[in-house]
Amino acid sequence: MRTQVAIVGGGPAGLMLGRLLELRGIESVVIERRDREYVQQRVRAGVLEQATMDLMDEVGLGARMHAEGLVHGGVELRFDGEGHRIALSDLTGGRAITIYGQQEVVKDLIEARVASDLPLYFEVSDVSVDPAAPSVRFTHEGVDHVLECDVIAGCDGFHGVCRPTIADVLTVYEREYPFGWLGILAECEPSSDELIYAHHERGFALASMRSPTVTRMYLQCEPDEDVANWSDQAIWNELDRRFGMSVNRGDVFEKGVTPMRSFVVEPMQHERLYLAGDAAHIVPPTGAKGLNTAMADVYLLAHGIDAFYGGDDSRLAAYSSRALERVWRVQHFSWWMTSMLHRFAGDDDFQLKLQQSQLRYTVSSAAQATALAENYVGMPFIAE
The missing domain is CATH 3.30.9.10 (D-Amino Acid Oxidase, subunit A, domain 2)
Incomplete structure (x- = not known):
């Protein structure tokens, strides 16, 4: 088998990358170890940043999201028995979040790929990748396959095979x-x-x-x-x-x-293998960033691949460094939210008072509330 881009992982990151490449006329094959029903019913994050909402519109799949999703222009911080609203939209020039489950995003992406009659293999096994002479080996319905390609996108999650393949060159945080x-x-x-x-x-x-x-x-x-x-x-x-x-x-x-847990590997690429989403980083769910950061990864990666086929490989070469800028900003925000809101083992009254002080400052300071709002609704995705 031969394709331009082999995408390992049929979750939201892999499927969105496939959609972005399709719209640019670039061939791809998506493989996924789970069956379709499992992938479509797997309940995960449900908060979409503004940029993720815009991306769904950009790839022509936003109709159901707009019809069924719940748009929120604010969130509430509650402490000492009282609620304090952070007006996200007012503080960010009209940007918002939408409650629309990850499984719903996946359904939309799968239906679009199936409608386009593009290769999507569920229930594959024995997957291995070769980043140097880019290819992916896998078994599907009892038949062994070798998928030769120009680029491998490792979108197979935290427990996938792509990251361990290049573990020797990675630094783990x-x-x-x-x-x-x-x-x-x-x-x-x-x-x-x-x-x-x-x-x-x-x-x-x-x-x-x-x-x-x-x-x-x-x-x-x-x-x-x-x-x-x-x-x-x-x-x-x-x-x-x-x-x-x-x-x-x-x-x-x-x-x-x-x-x-917080988890990041650097770099997010080696030879012709490029990691995206949970394969490269995990954030605690406090800031609602996991799915959205994966979408930012593949948006950047798709533009890099497009430039590569246009004769410019500098964007692909810079993929990891550019992606990690956002990853670490997201990690900091998620850590900050987690540290401010949770009680840690061994915390004494002194630590409790510090948290309460930080919360009061956040809801009373326009600058601090704006910082929270900007990070929560998410920064625009970058293409290069």
Whole structure:
């Protein structure tokens, strides 16, 4: 088999890269180890930055997002039992966020690729990549394949094969946080029209949503928390306590614990292999940056590949350094939000007072509120 760009990973990053290349007349093959149903039902992030929303429009796939997504012009920081709204749109010239699940983005991208009759292989196995003589080996439906190409895009996530292939040339920067998020999905109207980030001496809490009838709630917990120890009633009671108000309740149909980690590798490229999304970096979910940073990666990578086929390989050569500028800005914002809102093991009253002071300054200072808003709605994607 032969193509111009081999894309390893059929999640949002890989599929969006394929779409961007398609619109530029560049051939690609996408391979994914999971089946289509699993990929389309895999619930992950649900907050789209303004630039991600604009990108969905740019590639012609924004219609359902606009029809079903929930646009938010602000978020609430809640502490000491009181809520304080950060007016995102007012502070950023009209930019906003949209609640639209990652799985919905994936559905839109898969449907578009299938409609274009472009190669998309699910349930592949035995994947290996060769960055030097660029090629990808894999097995699909019992048949072994060798896919020769000019460029390999490693969009196969944190547990994929691409990053380990070049592990010897990578420097790893990592931080494990001493807590996780106990998350639930429940059949009930969200408790607020916008997201609520709550600071409490017992730990952080987040009120989010998936739709006007499905709410998403999180509680800070131990990283190895057993959800079996939490009854529905105990979860609702703890949410009430941390928010300092009664939240809407309903039937809980999903529970799980999300670990908290920061992870970056440098460089994000070696020879003809280019890493994007979770294959190269992970952020704690506090700042809602994972999906959006992956989209920024592939936007930059697609423009670099386009220039490469136009005879200019300087953009591809600079891909890692340019991508990492945004990655580290995102890492800092996510760390800052996490540190301000969570209670760390061993924290004393002194640390609690520092967090409360930072929160008060954030909601009372126009400059600090603007900094939060700009980072939260996200900076524009760069093309070079």
